Amino acid sequence: MNIIIIGGGIHGITIALRLLQDHVITKEALQIMEPGPYTQQWQQITSNIDMDYLRSPLVHHVHPNPYDLKKFAKTNEYTQAFSGYYQRPQLEMFNDHIQNAIKENDLEDCHVYDKAVALTKENHLWTVTGESGTYQASHIILATGLNHVHHIPDFLSAVSPARYQHIFDYQQPLNKADVVIGGGITACHAVRKLAADRPVTLIMRHDIRCHELDAEPGWLGPKNMKAFNQTQSYVTRREMIKEARHRGSMPMHLKQSLKYLEVKGKVNIIKGDIKKVDDQIITLTDGREISYHRIALATGCGSDLCQDPLFSQLIQTYQLPTASCGFPVVSHNLEWFDQLYVSGPLAELELGPVSRNIIGGRKAAERIAEALKQAPVSSF
Ligand SMILES: Cc1cc2nc3c(=O)[nH]c(=O)nc-3n(C[C@H](O)[C@H](O)[C@H](O)COP(=O)(O)OP(=O)(O)OC[C@H]3O[C@@H](n4cnc5c(N)ncnc54)[C@H](O)[C@@H]3O)c2cc1C
Numbered sequence: 330m331n332i333i334i335i336g337g338g339i340h341g342i343t344i345a346l347r348l349l350q351d352h353v354i355t356k357e358a359l360q361i362m363e364p365g366p367y368t369q370q371w372q373q374i375t376s377n378i379d380m381d382y383l384r385s386p387l388v389h390h391v392h393p394n395p396y397d398l399k400k401f402a403k404t405n406e407y408t409q410a411f412s413g414y415y416q417r418p419q420l421e422m423f424n425d426h427i428q429n430a431i432k433e434n435d436l437e438d439c440h441v442y443d444k445a446v447a448l449t450k451e452n453h454l455w456t457v458t459g460e461s462g463t464y465q466a467s468h469i470i471l472a473t474g475l476n477h478v479h480h481i482p483d484f485l486s487a488v489s490p491a492r493y494q495h496i497f498d499y500q501q502p503l504n505k506a507d508v509v510i511g512g513g514i515t516a517c518h519a520v521r522k523l524a525a526d527r528p529v530t531l532i533m534r535h536d537i538r539c540h541e542l543d544a545e546p547g548w549l550g551p552k553n554m555k556a557f558n559q560t561q562s563y564v565t566r567r568e569m570i571k572e573a574r575h576r577g578s579m580p581m582h583l584k585q586s587l588k589y590l591e592v593k594g595k596v597n598i599i600k601g602d603i604k605k606v607d608d609q610i611i612t613l614t615d616g617r618e619i620s621y622h623r624i625a626l627a628t629g630c631g632s633d634l635c636q637d638p639l640f641s642q643l644i645q646t647y648q649l650p651t652a653s654c655g656f657p658v659v660s661h662n663l664e665w666f667d668q669l670y671v672s673g674p675l676a677e678l679e680l681g682p683v684s685r686n687i688i689g690g691r692k693a694a695e696r697i698a699e700a701l702k703q704a705p706v707s708s709f
Contacts, residue, residue: 337363
């Protein structure tokens with residue numbers, strides 16, 4: 330057996346660490362495809378918006394041992410390492426912890442600096458076509474997440490792309506926008522950063538919604554997952570996920586910081602629905618008009634998997650099973666097709682509302698490791 334993990338983000342690294350720790354695979358038989366440095370997408374997006382602490386608690390990170398980050402913080406004597414009741418980790422320390430795990434496990438030896446564009450299977454072997462080479466493995470794990478698939482609202486269809494940017498498009502620095510569209514934690518961080526230089530307008534469809542976490546902790550275990558697992562209908566499962574995930578929300582302390590900026594006159598918070606946008610004016614459905622220079626979109630990732638050519642090619646070539654929401658229908662051990670496993674949003678209909686979070690990487694890693702323990706180990 331040899332494995333290629335596509336995506337060296339948080340989930341890719343979490344899964345690799347687990348497979349190595351459980352001796353499911355040797356380092357020599359493992360490759361991780363990531364076009365740039367490991368976790369670059371995560372690091373760039375979060376640093377572009379000056380995020381200081383994570384939203385999730387201290388036990389959610391890449392290492393298989395939940396207390397490893399706490400130990401790391403203590404050993405390296407970080408100050409203000411965790412914040413608040415949920416002990417949210419400081420971003421810089423969280424990232425150092427990942428780099429430390431990569432180094433300790435020599436994961437750089439597994440790194441293939443390439444982007445996967447197509448996958449084909451022949452004679453029990455997968456071939457991954459990358460932008461600069463081809464690679465083969467008996468098993469594939471898709472850990473690309475969806476942050477590279479951006480949700481661009483329809484009201485921007487007539488606007489020149491030079492007038493807006495999506496915050497997840499991390500190659501563009503976030504420094505010129507004077508309007509942010511979105512109502513969640515990413516919008517809040519972006520506004521806080523931009524408001525340091527100039528007044529910013531935040532347009533959101535609803536009042537600020539406060540939730541400390543993306544989903545309630547009951548979704549981490551049987552309390553809520555029992556009913557989810559017993560639900561056969563993927564339509565109902567999707568509804569349960571929608572209901573459980575607090576999209577467009579932020580913790581109370583961030584709401585307070587936003588309100589403080591509003592009082593100081595640095596942020597203008599506008600609640601309203603956008604009707605149309607041209608290259609200069611945003612018009613709301615109630616007729617209000619807001620002039621702008623540049624828009625930053627904090628509208629999250631898209632839900633059409635076929636926007637990613639790799640997923641589109643896979644689904645079409647192998648007629649892979651998807652639910653009516655367009656997301657994969659996978660087995661209990663997250664196998665989508667013959668020796669092709671998934672994590673993150675792709676595993677959501679099996680792992681539930683926390684699947685696309687950091688902890689979803691650990692949950693996916695546990696199931697995939699269990700499944701692969703049955704397969705014989707060999708060198709690459
Ligand atoms: C601003 C922000 C803050 C967040 N804060 C939290 C938080 O506090 N707690 C939490 O649990 N979650 C948080 N999240 C959600 C977070 O994105 C995920 O938990 C985490 O990044 C998911 O890991 P991932 O590996 O699935 O995705 P990513 O970390 O985005 O990694 C995916 C990787 O796959 C690579 N990739 C994509 N396509 C290909 C391809 N075709 N070939 C090769 N490589 C490819 C990308 O380059 C990327 O590096 C946050 C998200 C954002 C945007």
